[in-house]
Amino acid sequence: MQVTFYIAATIAVLSTIMVITRYNMIHALLYLVVSFLAVAIVFFALGAPFIAALEIIVYAGAIIVLIIFAIMMLNLRAESVEEEKVWLTKEVFIGPAILSLILLGEMIYIIATSESADVAQRMVDAKAVGMSLYGPYVIGVELSGILLMAGIVGAYHLGRQKKKVVHRFLEKIEE
């Protein structure tokens, strides 16, 4: 399990680095799928098989496909890759990367100096998660339902195209 964890962790970090350096959007999304699959294997190694399945179904299956469909709807031209090459140069990485890596270094220092512990590799199965979800956390489930409802209504309202009526003499936009 230890070897599985470290291999999957390495793949996750490498594919995430590939995501943040790509110019082509679809290539970045495909690397992101690899990253999510690697993180799912990490979840499996940590003893959370239900969450590993959920990661593949929801993140790699639903959210990435939604973004790919949105990119297809935008109908981007080949120039968008050239445009991205102009925007994403090596110089823009310097400032944010140095500051973020300083923060990461501090976090590594804090983790390294605190007392060590091993992950208990006992599996927490879907039954325990469900019992907890609908027991003490039932208010969270209800709030999640409200959030998803607001998300559906908001996405519908924002994504609606304004109906454009072209008259013979005057062009006006309804609503």
Add this chain to the structure above:
Amino acid sequence: MNTIPVESGLLLAGILFVLGMISVLVRRNIIFMLISVEIMLNAAGLAFIVAGSRWVQPDGQVMFIFILTMAAAEVSVGLALILQIYHQLKTLDSDAANRMKG
């Protein structure tokens, strides 16, 4: 020794979070910024899973499910906003959206 130390799990979560944060700071393309936010949310969920499996409690996984729900709602609203911005401004440059006129 066939156990995973809890530090390496937290370290993986931290590295993924920092990579997502660098990307959200560096990119100008608004879709890439949304993708980077997904990376960061996933890393935060990973930290919850590591903590949950450290004490063999289901609470970490419950929190991950809530993060998943939030990420799904966020990405749908975010993509609807991006479609509107692209139709109005004909570009994906986030700097072009600094004048919010209707």
